Amino acid sequence: MSRFRSVVAGVGSYLPKKVLSNDDLAKMVDTSDEWIRQRTGIKRRHIAAKGENTSDLATKAANRALKAAGLEAGDMDLLVLATATPDLTFPATATIVQANIGMVRGFAFDINAVCSGFLYAMATADSFIARGQARNALVIGAETFSRILDWEDRTTCVLFGDGAGAVVLSGEPGAPGMGERGIVHSYLRSDGRFADLLYVDGGPSKTQTVGHLRMSGNQVFRHAITNISASIAKVLDDTGLTVTDVDWFVPHQANQRILEGVSRRLGIPDGRVVTTVAEQGNTSAASIPLALDTAIQDGRIKKGDLVLTEALGGGFTWGAALIRM
Numbered sequence: 256m257s258r259f260r261s262v263v264a265g266v267g268s269y270l271p272k273k274v275l276s277n278d279d280l281a282k283m284v285d286t287s288d289e290w291i292r293q294r295t296g297i298k299r300r301h302i303a304a305k306g307e308n309t310s311d312l313a314t315k316a317a318n319r320a321l322k323a324a325g326l327e328a329g330d331m332d333l334l335v336l337a338t339a340t341p342d343l344t345f346p347a348t349a350t351i352v353q354a355n356i357g358m359v360r361g362f363a364f365d366i367n368a369v370c371s372g373f374l375y376a377m378a379t380a381d382s383f384i385a386r387g388q389a390r391n392a393l394v395i396g397a398e399t400f401s402r403i404l405d406w407e408d409r410t411t412c413v414l415f416g417d418g419a420g421a422v423v424l425s426g427e428p429g430a431p432g433m434g435e436r437g438i439v440h441s442y443l444r445s446d447g448r449f450a451d452l453l454y455v456d457g458g459p460s461k462t463q464t465v466g467h468l469r470m471s472g473n474q475v476f477r478h479a480i481t482n483i484s485a486s487i488a489k490v491l492d493d494t495g496l497t498v499t500d501v502d503w504f505v506p507h508q509a510n511q512r513i514l515e516g517v518s519r520r521l522g523i524p525d526g527r528v529v530t531t532v533a534e535q536g537n538t539s540a541a542s543i544p545l546a547l548d549t550a551i552q553d554g555r556i557k558k559g560d561l562v563l564t565e566a567l568g569g570g571f572t573w574g575a576a577l578i579r580m
């Protein structure tokens with residue numbers, strides 16, 4: 256049994272200034288605003304400026320999360336950063352952010368679980384906190400997917416955007432229960448047999464290049480709905496909670512049709528689903544904390560609300576989590 260539960264003390268996010276609309280994309284590849292909206296729900300996405308790196312987006316989101324928590328970098332014991340688009344092969348982008356925010360203690364490392372990265376990072380930080388090995392942790396999802404897109408491939412380049420989101424977790428005594436604030440439960444899965452359906456065709460060891468994202472979209476789509484629904488059923492079942500206990504569904508933002516498909520299967524009403532995909536596209540590991548921050552900022556998500564979150568990404572990796580805010 257845990258000795259500590261991980262309470263969300265603050266959330267922050269950052270989107271790069273440049274916005275790329277569907278009409279802009281229609282000038283670059285054979286696509287249209289109508290196709291992109293109908294098939295994905297995406298209207299526009301943010302793109303990092305030249306020289307603006309994943310660590311820069313992450314640093315801004317982290318500083319905002321620290322401010323929201325009323326804590327300082329020096330209070331952090333741990334920094335876990337989820338990304339599939341690190342600044343460099345090494346050092347970890349997490350240590351670059353650690354230096355940027357002025358955190359000169361504790362430890363920092365990256366996690367690569369692509370679009371499920373934030374769930375993996377949060378569960379990892381939760382484990383350190385639960386065992387008392389960290390009191391305060393920064394969990395960040397940050398991506399510059401614009402750098403790994405093939406801008407001539409209309410089947411992928413219209414889907415993704417850049418951004419970062421961060422959450423400060425603070426340990427509070429006591430195991431996670433149903434009523435207290437904190438991460439109630441999380442469930443992670445992966446299955447490497449599906450690597451060929453969503454991957455980047457380059458890397459330091461295999462090609463000595465950065466490579467481009469490749470995806471068999473409609474196959475990923477089918478797996479996403481099935482696996483995400485199953486992992487949500489699992490976290491609810493494990494905790495004895497039901498969909499009616501959930502105040503807000505904050506899913507990974509890959510495609511409006513996936514969000515609707517999963518919500519319909521589970522009987523989650525539209526009014527309880529937080530969606531940012533129209534304005535941000537798919538920001539991979541950043542999408543969950545970005546959506547969380549959006550709904551906190553606009554007053555929807557409040558302290559004590561039960562939030563359900565999920566993701567599926569390259570690997571495949573997938574999972575779900577329940578958080579009492």
Ligand code: UT7
Nearest residue numbers: 286287290294370409410413472473475476479509510568
């Ligand atoms: O976050 C990580 C997980 N990723 C996801 O969850 C993404 C999952 N997949 C999807 O969101 C969808 O499969 C896509 C949005 C990628 C594609 O939608 P779809 O309804 O599965 O379309 P499709 O791939 O079956 O393609 C349908 C048609 C094809 O043309 P033909 O072969 O029917 O003539 C494509 O070539 O649409 C064509 N197409 C496009 N047309 C205009 C594909 N991309 C585009 C485009 N503009 N951008």
